[in-house]
Amino acid sequence: MLEIISFIPAAMSRDEQYQDLLSNISAMVADETDWISVMATTVCELHHKFDAFNWTGIYRVTEPGILKIGPYQGTHGCLTIPFEKGVCGASARSKKTQLVPDVSKRSDHIACSATTQSEIVIPICTPDGTLIGVLDVDSDEINAFDDTDVKGLEQITTFLGVHYASIIA
Ligand code: SME
Numbered sequence: 001m002l003e004i005i006s007f008i009p010a011a012m013s014r015d016e017q018y019q020d021l022l023s024n025i026s027a028m029v030a031d032e033t034d035w036i037s038v039m040a041t042t043v044c045e046l047h048h049k050f051d052a053f054n055w056t057g058i059y060r061v062t063e064p065g066i067l068k069i070g071p072y073q074g075t076h077g078c079l080t081i082p083f084e085k086g087v088c089g090a091s092a093r094s095k096k097t098q099l100v101p102d103v104s105k106r107s108d109h110i111a112c113s114a115t116t117q118s119e120i121v122i123p124i125c126t127p128d129g130t131l132i133g134v135l136d137v138d139s140d141e142i143n144a145f146d147d148t149d150v151k152g153l154e155q156i157t158t159f160l161g162v163h164y165a166s167i168i169a
Pocket residue numbers: 055076077078081085086087088089108109110111112113119136138
């Protein structure tokens with residue numbers, strides 16, 4: 001009887017893909033002390049990891065109550081978002097992750113792209129709790145994000161906050 005031995009590795013779960021991603025990003029930026037390089041590398045790695053990520057970027061806190069666009073991948077993003085506006089502003093105000101399965105049902109959503117259907121925004125804080133920005137991921141698919149994304153992306157923003165603190169120390 002013919003025995004078929006498969007050398008194709010089992011597909012990684014999304015949770016495993018996030019762990020893989022975090023390990024790649026941390027290895028890539030381990031010795032990097034330029035914060036823009038760290039943000040740009042992280043955003044690039046994230047954006048190309050998952051097909052459902054259509055816009056991936058970081059908004060930075062540049063003055064009290066103001067978010068300004070940082071490195072991003074995708075089509076044009078809004079340049080300035082005050083804390084009182086948008087899903088990004090809600091995340092900045094509350095320092096909590098905002099998971100929006102359907103942006104049409106979220107009244108404060110700012111539509112930078114007409115094709116966006118769902119969104120997740122995660123705050124980026126240093127270990128002492130200082131907010132330095134938010135990570136925003138948009139998808140053209142409805143309900144593209146779930147608890148696996150919340151966990152995986154929060155691990156990445158925690159890493160970014162720790163790395164930023166080490167750069168400015
Ligand atoms: N949708 C965001 C604005 C940023 S863009 O999507 C790139 C918001 O509501 O804050």
